[in-house]
Amino acid sequence: xxxxxxxxxxxxxxGGPWLPQWAMFIVxxxxxxxxxxxGLMLLLRAGLVSFGQALYFCLGAYxxxxxGRFLGIGDIALEMLAGGAVAALAAxxxxxxxxxxxxxxxxxxxxxxxxxxxxxLVKNEALGSTDGFNILRSTLFGIRPGADWVRYTVMGxxxxxxxxxxxxxxxxxxxxxxxxxPAIKDNEIRVEYMGASARYAVHVKYVIAAALAxxxxxxxxxxxxxxxxxxxxxTSSGEFIFIAILGGTSNVVAPFAAALLYGLIHTTxxxxxxxxxxxxxxxxxxxxxxxxxxxLFGRLGWR
Amino acid sequence: xxxxxxxxxxxxxxxxYAGASLTGVWLARGFPAPLSYLVLLVAAVAITLVFAPxxxxxxxxxxxxxxxxxxxxxxxxxxxxxxDVIKLIWGVxxxxxxxxxxLLGSFQVAGMAYPTYNLLLVGLAVVFGGGLAWFLxxxxxxxxLRAVIHDPExxxxxxxxVERFYLVTFTFGSLLAALAGAYTAPTVSVVPGLGVEVIVxxxxxxxxxxxxxxxxxxxxxxxVGIVRSLSVHYLPQVELFVIYFVMAMVLALRPRGLFSLEExxxx
Amino acid sequence: xxxxxxxxxxxxxxxxxxxxxxVNAAIERDSVVGLIGTNGAGKTTFINMITGYLKxxxxxxxxxxxxITPLAPRDITRLGICRSxxxxxxxxxxxxxxxxxxxxxVVLANARRGGFFSRGDPLxxxxxxxxxxxxxxxxxxxxxxxxxxxxxxxxxxxxxxxLDIALAMVARPRILLLDEPTSGVSAAEKFGIMxxxxxxxxxxxxxxxxxxxxxxxxxxFAQRVLAFYDGRIIADAAPQVALADPExxxxxxGRHA
Numbered sequence: 001x002x003x004x005x006x007x008x009x010x011x012x013x014x015g016g017p018w019l020p021q022w023a024m025f026i027v028x029x030x031x032x033x034x035x036x037x038x039g040l041m042l043l044l045r046a047g048l049v050s051f052g053q054a055l056y057f058c059l060g061a062y063x064x065x066x067x068g069r070f071l072g073i074g075d076i077a078l079e080m081l082a083g084g085a086v087a088a089l090a091a092x093x094x095x096x097x098x099x100x101x102x103x104x105x106x107x108x109x110x111x112x113x114x115x116x117x118x119x120x121l122v123k124n125e126a127l128g129s130t131d132g133f134n135i136l137r138s139t140l141f142g143i144r145p146g147a148d149w150v151r152y153t154v155m156g157x158x159x160x161x162x163x164x165x166x167x168x169x170x171x172x173x174x175x176x177x178x179x180x181x182p183a184i185k186d187n188e189i190r191v192e193y194m195g196a197s198a199r200y201a202v203h204v205k206y207v208i209a210a211a212l213a214x215x216x217x218x219x220x221x222x223x224x225x226x227x228x229x230x231x232x233x234x235t236s237s238g239e240f241i242f243i244a245i246l247g248g249t250s251n252v253v254a255p256f257a258a259a260l261l262y263g264l265i266h267t268t269x270x271x272x273x274x275x276x277x278x279x280x281x282x283x284x285x286x287x288x289x290x291x292x293x294x295x296l297f298g299r300l301g302w303r
Numbered sequence: 304x305x306x307x308x309x310x311x312x313x314x315x316x317x318x319x320y321a322g323a324s325l326t327g328v329w330l331a332r333g334f335p336a337p338l339s340y341l342v343l344l345v346a347a348v349a350i351t352l353v354f355a356p357x358x359x360x361x362x363x364x365x366x367x368x369x370x371x372x373x374x375x376x377x378x379x380x381x382x383x384x385x386x387d388v389i390k391l392i393w394g395v396x397x398x399x400x401x402x403x404x405x406l407l408g409s410f411q412v413a414g415m416a417y418p419t420y421n422l423l424l425v426g427l428a429v430v431f432g433g434g435l436a437w438f439l440x441x442x443x444x445x446x447x448l449r450a451v452i453h454d455p456e457x458x459x460x461x462x463x464x465v466e467r468f469y470l471v472t473f474t475f476g477s478l479l480a481a482l483a484g485a486y487t488a489p490t491v492s493v494v495p496g497l498g499v500e501v502i503v504x505x506x507x508x509x510x511x512x513x514x515x516x517x518x519x520x521x522x523x524x525x526x527v528g529i530v531r532s533l534s535v536h537y538l539p540q541v542e543l544f545v546i547y548f549v550m551a552m553v554l555a556l557r558p559r560g561l562f563s564l565e566e567x568x569x570x
Numbered sequence: 571x572x573x574x575x576x577x578x579x580x581x582x583x584x585x586x587x588x589x590x591x592x593v594n595a596a597i598e599r600d601s602v603v604g605l606i607g608t609n610g611a612g613k614t615t616f617i618n619m620i621t622g623y624l625k626x627x628x629x630x631x632x633x634x635x636x637x638i639t640p641l642a643p644r645d646i647t648r649l650g651i652c653r654s655x656x657x658x659x660x661x662x663x664x665x666x667x668x669x670x671x672x673x674x675x676v677v678l679a680n681a682r683r684g685g686f687f688s689r690g691d692p693l694x695x696x697x698x699x700x701x702x703x704x705x706x707x708x709x710x711x712x713x714x715x716x717x718x719x720x721x722x723x724x725x726x727x728x729x730x731x732x733l734d735i736a737l738a739m740v741a742r743p744r745i746l747l748l749d750e751p752t753s754g755v756s757a758a759e760k761f762g763i764m765x766x767x768x769x770x771x772x773x774x775x776x777x778x779x780x781x782x783x784x785x786x787x788x789x790x791f792a793q794r795v796l797a798f799y800d801g802r803i804i805a806d807a808a809p810q811v812a813l814a815d816p817e818x819x820x821x822x823x824g825r826h827a
Contacts, residue, residue: 049372051379097551103371108309108506115503116544176675176684183672185372186661193621193659194676195647195741234499238383245376275390282383286362289376 001170004253005163012159016152024151028223030263031158033243034256035216038169039209040244041255045173046205047185051107052114053240056087056210058232059117060217062127063087065227068136076140076157079218087214091207099203102188114232121229132228135221154223161219165212166252172208173252177201213240235278239266242285248295258296309378310358311480312502313385314351318481319488319497320389321350323398326488330400339400340423347485348478354385355474363473364466367455382498390495398493424486431479432521448472507550574599574777575620575651575745580629582615582801589615590626591801597745597777602768604788604809605781606822607798613781614656616798617747621653622646633745648680652743656750656781658734662723666714666733669722670705673740680741696742704740711770712736727754728763735767739774746771748780752787760784764791785813785823797822 016024036057043050060083067073067082098109122130138150145153172178180201183191191198221227230236239262247258270277288295325346326339358381366377411417439445451458451468459465484497491497504527512523527546534545575597582590589612597603605613618624620631622643631639638646661669674694678684678701683692691700697707709715712732717725722733735751751767752760764787771778782788788795788809795812797805799821805812812818 044372047370047372049375104375105510107375108502109510112503112506112547115499116547119542120544172686175686176679179672179675182664182668183661186663187659190659190661190737191672191676192642192644193647193653194673194737195644195680196676197644235383238379241376241379275395276387279384279387279391282380282385282387285380285383286377289373289380290365293373 001252002167005166005170008253009159009163013156016155021151024155025223026263026267027260028151028155028158029220030256030260031155031162032216032219032223032259033240033262034259035162035165035219036213036240037243037247037255037259038165038252039212040240041247041249041252042169042172042181042205042209044244045181045185045249046202047181048102048202048205049107049241050110050209050237051234051241052110052112052237053209053213054232054234054236055110055114055117056091056213057217057220057236057240058114058121058229059087059090060084060214061221061227061231062121062217063214064218064221065133065135066127069133072136074136074139076138076154076222079135079138079222080157080161080215083218083221084211084215087217088207088211091210092203095203095206099199099206111234111237114237115234118229118232118234121232128228130229132226132230134226138222151223154219158219158223161215162256165215166256169208169212170252177204181205238278238281242281242288245285245288246295250294254295261296308476309375309502310381310385311477311505312498313382313389314355314477314480315484315501316389316495316498317350317354317385318347318484319491319493320393320398320484321346321481322485323400323488323493324393326400327398343485343488344482347481351474351478351481355477356470359470359473364469367469386495386498389498395495398488400489420489424490427482427486428521428524431482435479436518504546507546510550511553572599573597574634576632577616577620578630578632580616580619580626580631582619582624582626588801590619590629593629593801593803595796595803595806597779600772600775600777602772602778602791602793603780604792604795605779605798606783606785606788606795606812606818608822611798611822612801613798614749615801617653617749617779617781620646620747621651647741647743650741650744651747652738652741652745653747654731654735654738654749654751656753658730660722660725660730660733660737663721665719665721666709666725667705667718669733669737670708670740671701673737674701674704677741708736708740712766728756728759731755732763739770742774743776745777745779748778750781750783752782752784760787761790789813 012027019027036053039056040050040053063082063086064079067075067079073079094113098106101109121127127133138145138154140153140157173181177196180191180196180198184198184201188198191201217231220231243258243262244255246262247254247256266277269280273280322343326342329339329342362377362381366374437445439449447458447463448468451463451465455465484501508523508527509520510523511526512519512521526549530546530549531542534542538545573596575595577593577595580590580593582588589610593612593616595616605616607613615624619626620638622638622641622645626639629639630637633646633649633651636649638649638651641649661672664672675684677694677696678692681695683695684701691702693699694701694704697704699707706715709718712735714729714732714736717729717733722730725733731751731754735748738746738748748767752763755763768778768791780792782792792809795805795807795809796803797812797815797818799817804821805815805818807815813823
């Protein structure tokens, strides 16, 4: 796996300069969404579906944006750091509540929290309410890339961070705590009786997933250039869930591949019929669940 | 029914839209306004009968054996689909039908004008809530239903038509949601997104009241309603937030909710 | 012999049902104790209270002199008290081998080995071998090797029981509580299973309490018998004595046994 990831990273960095701008945009957004889906995958393995991952995605985006808006900082690395940190902190606190719950409770509670953020942001004038605001022009470690190179720089950062995150998650899943996920899903009582705390394990996974989503949000914001409350809307969470299910839970590359696929489909289909996009998504999700419950890349990795 | 139903919110929205549009048409054609209350009822029933059996028979029926997570995702997918179906049928512009609401006027309570329509809503809630409770506890079919929910395998072995129970229960549950939507329609503007709002709120209600408990749901609804009104009055920005704060408090202090029917897992 | 576990004045009521009424018991180190009684007599409640799944209304439980009454199941497990279950609690969608790996993983984690930053293959305490090898060893010891790759939910009843017990033993407990270890097992296999389990356990030097309905198994393997009835212990003696006790015969064994 580390080899595969390294190959991907090299591929993106080396081949990047030859890609047209729109392709770089799609790839970067795929990395951003893939990060969120990677986190979702962690939770899914433990049997938990978060219907509100957009909460952290949005928090990450706004954290990145706030750096620019209030502190005049446009550094990509700092933006991602801020996004991840803010999201992780929020998840740490919220996790005390959420880690106790499973199934529908967990799902709807997470949904509700994301909708609360949406509500708060929409009514907040300082952050632009429904219009949101634009993000500052990107720099990296103090260097301001030339206009043609901005997209490449962001994409490069996205690739590095994503591969890094994938490696971390991959390693985590080989540790005893990481292996606990399917056990928690199957028989939590036995887990407790073995001497492990399911709640602690879930809390940790929740924070990791949130941090990933936060970094993803910061990346998305940087590459799109604009932040608004819709990033926290429930439909946004729906996209991430779809990508996570599409990818399946068996290996760390799947979420990113699925995100790329999703991005390509979304771009084409949305232009064709914006009003039925959600329905198409819903139908596709149904079909996936029924016919491809392991996702597209189902059998390629761990159990 | 031990399946978790995000689609419930869709039926609320469906009921609201159906009620609003049918009543709109009714009133536009000059039919008597007082009958609009009946129109709302008819709309809710009709829309439920169109969608609920189809969903249950066509999709859900095959899914009961699956994982809880899978069922959750399926009802979520259905929710996504129905949101757009609603947009396709009724468009994205808001619907307003104020007549049924305005018709009943208001009456004076403690120096403030209180809309009579709201009494109607309360009355409906009491009637349906009480009726359901009586049905579950007092009638033979109601008790059978509880048995089926508790253990479908055994019930099936005893000759109960479990499939038919599921169909009827799902339909009836959806009908309640649709009725709620239809009768709430005159008090709000019916827009896309109605479904999500209501899911989020009813979840708070159920958590506060305790899962599986009818009196709990009633109490939870009252609490949420009061908290919401108070917050809208004093601090509108934090309306949803306050409700969830209350819910978090309840979860922290009494995780089963106020009246839950929790059974410890037998080992 | 030293007392390793003592229960004093345990009381537990579920509404009008008295599952435990002033239960007192002192279990000696390295002993093998059989718990008998009809269904509902309070045996499983007793075990549930010891392992922290239920909290007694009154009374205390002490393990090696330390009060463990308020502790959660996972803390009690970490102290060295493990149990198996009447209905085997397995990870259904995982293979037998993976079930074992999860159990070993928890042991590693509790010993602070095998974490995110550790290198190579950490050794599981008690086995002094990497997890995979330890898993293979355990499966071999319990005769489960041939089921290694089968999913837990697809196992025959007796095998599920064995796996359930094996999982409980991974943590090298000092006290092992077995809840009906031979129920659901064919008559021919019962003795064999108990023999296998007890040999494995005694090799570690552990104290065993087992709930059993089959009096022959009890007579053969228990050094001491606690007979439960209606939430009380009505006999506490060596098997020959306890099984001959008139009250025990009346309420538990049957008069003509």
